[in-house]
Amino acid sequence: MTTIYLIGFMGSGKSSIGKKLSEMMDVTQADTDIFVEEKHQMSIADIFKNDGESAFRTYETEALKQITDKIISTGGGIVEKDVNRSFMRKNGFIIYLQTSFDTIARRLQNDQERPLWQKNMSDQKKMYERRAEMYKSCCDYIVVTDNKSINEIAKEIINLLKC
Ligand SMILES: Nc1ncnc2c1ncn2[C@@H]1O[C@H](COP(=O)(O)OP(=O)(O)OP(=O)(O)O)[C@@H](O)[C@H]1O
Numbered sequence: 001m002t003t004i005y006l007i008g009f010m011g012s013g014k015s016s017i018g019k020k021l022s023e024m025m026d027v028t029q030a031d032t033d034i035f036v037e038e039k040h041q042m043s044i045a046d047i048f049k050n051d052g053e054s055a056f057r058t059y060e061t062e063a064l065k066q067i068t069d070k071i072i073s074t075g076g077g078i079v080e081k082d083v084n085r086s087f088m089r090k091n092g093f094i095i096y097l098q099t100s101f102d103t104i105a106r107r108l109q110n111d112q113e114r115p116l117w118q119k120n121m122s123d124q125k126k127m128y129e130r131r132a133e134m135y136k137s138c139c140d141y142i143v144v145t146d147n148k149s150i151n152e153i154a155k156e157i158i159n160l161l162k163c
């Protein structure tokens with residue numbers, strides 16, 4: 001089985017759906033965010049505070065190269081670097097979990113863990129729109145997640161992979 005990369009904005013469900021797919025398909029799954037946190041022994045919020053976003057992006061690229069699992073839940077900003085987009089295109093099948101801004105805002109309304117979500121709504125929206133183009137431009141397939149459960153989305157992906 002080819003490696004599956006899940007990409008999409010913060011809160012689109014990459015981590016949740018990655019875990020669900022791993023259970024349903026009985027294959028291994030990893031999360032670049034968890035890999036970075038474990039390797040650097042710090043939460044993402046602390047990495048942003050202590051080392052800065054640019055260092056975090058370097059750690060994230062290293063994670064992408066080192067992970068060997070079959071399903072990879074990426075961080076929402078993985079597409080910010082050309083080198084990450086090319087790496088994923090070369091090494092696997094990329095699924096973009098596309099979620100409307102309103103749904104994201106609802107899902108993350110009480111979030112305290114994502115440093116880049118702790119901004120004002122207008123900055124969040126601008127980042128959402130800029131990144132939407134990046135996700136679209138590098139993915140192999142788009143799965144819309146609004147109004148679908150994690151279970152339904154995982155099933156949809158499994159059916160897609162059978163084709
Ligand atoms: N389809 C869904 N329906 C309802 N809630 C969802 C759905 N997908 C994700 N969520 C919820 O949204 C929140 C964020 O999900 P998750 O952590 O999987 O997103 P993510 O894409 O991995 O975000 P990040 O890029 O920040 O890592 C969680 O509380 C999760 O339970």
Ligand SMILES: O=C(O)C1=C[C@@H](O)[C@@H](O)[C@H](O)C1
Nearest residue numbers: 010033075076077114115116
């Ligand atoms: O969208 C982003 O840039 C981020 C998303 C999260 O997955 C984490 O990788 C981190 O909070 C940054």
Ligand SMILES: [Mg+2]
Nearest residue numbers: 014015033074
């Ligand atoms: Mg995640």
